Amino acid sequence: MTTVTTDQKANPAKSFIAGGFGGMCSVLTGYPLDTIKVRLQTMPLPAAGQPPRYKGIIDCAVKTFSKEGVRGFYRGISAPLVGVTPIYAVDFAVYAAGKRLFQSDDQTKLTYSQIFMAGMGAGICSALVTVPTDRIKVLLQTQPVTGGPxxxxxxxxxxxxxxxxxxxxSLFKGTCACVLRDSPTGVYFVVYEGLQDLARRRTGHITPTSTILAGxxxxxxxWSLAVPFDVLKSRLQSAPEGTYKHGIRSVFRKLMATEGPKALYRGVLPILIRAFPSTAAVFIGVELANDLLN
Structure with a gap:
């Protein structure tokens, strides 16, 4: 069975601090594309004969900048910045705690299935912390900025x-959707640990370059796995109260009936463009914080 070598026994307390710092690095790096992603995901269907509000990622960026300036890309950023420390801190702390369950000493080698289970548990726990700030962020990103207060x-x-x-x-609206979206976190950690393990075997240690590539x-x-759930989450959290009586199930039924399966991947381009630098920033921040704490 394939294994991952660990340098030392996982430390949840240290991972809590490092994860919070990594999360802040991620938000600052990827937020403009997140705003574009949410606006593409939640824009209404155009009336017959009318063009859509945004034709794509570039059109959305141009219209956002022309109407709101640079500030428009960072609308609602206070919510994830305030919430990012507990969200990513919980994610990495629970991940470390999960790994620790499988470790007896500093030389314990974890299998990728163990990494996956620890990561999945981390994703579910962090999703529960994410919901309120995600709800606030989506509302601030999608509210009209013209035509009144x-x-x-x-x-x-x-x-x-x-x-x-x-x-x-109301604050926790979309909890189920958030848990479903973040459930592939096990795969996320498996990919990262696997690529870092490959770097260790080649060079004997990890480097900033390997961390950027792995992260x-x-x-x-x-995000390739999470996009459909993220679309459903954004639709649910931005909708007026009472729009979807059965939560994510109602969102899914209406989306399939009116727009078809293709709509589940609306906003996928800014998501994937953002995914590499923002996730790399998370792990660069985590590794830097770990080095400082060590």
Missing amino acids: LMYNGMVDTAFKLYKQGGLR GSAGIVF
Whole structure:
């Protein structure tokens, strides 16, 4: 059975700190493309004979910049920046705790199936932390910026209005969709650990280049699997209350009936373009933080 060599026994506390720092690096790197992705995913169907709101990634970028400037690409970034520390911190801490369950000492070699199980558990736990900030982010990214006053004025105002509207249930709208989207995290860690293990066998150690390549590749593989669930999540979280009575199931049925399977991959281009640099930034931040903590 294929194995992964670990340098030392996993440390959840250290991974908690390193994961939070890596997550902040990721948000700052990939947020503009995330905004474009969400806007493409949630734009309404055009009326008969009318062009779509955005023709594609470039058209969305041009229109966003012309109407809102550079600031438009970072609309709602406060939510993920505030939430990113606990989200990625939980992700990497749970991942480390999962690996630790399989390790008896610093020389323990983990199989890729063990890496997968630890990563899947991390993805599910971090998804539960992600939901409120993801909900706020999507609403801020998709609200109209012309034709009157804004419905939501920043992260705190959005959180307050959602809570007033429907309590915690409103803030956690899309929980099931988030868990489904993040469930391929096991594959994400397997790809990263596998490529880093290959680098160790070739050179005896990992390098910044191997971390960038392994992290970026892990991100592309993960998002290739997660895109359909991300589309359903964005549709559900941006919809007015009562639009989808049965949650993600209602979103899926309506999307299939009105737009077909192709709509499940709407916004895939900015997602995959963003996946490599933003995920590479996560692991560069994590490895740098680990070095400093060591």
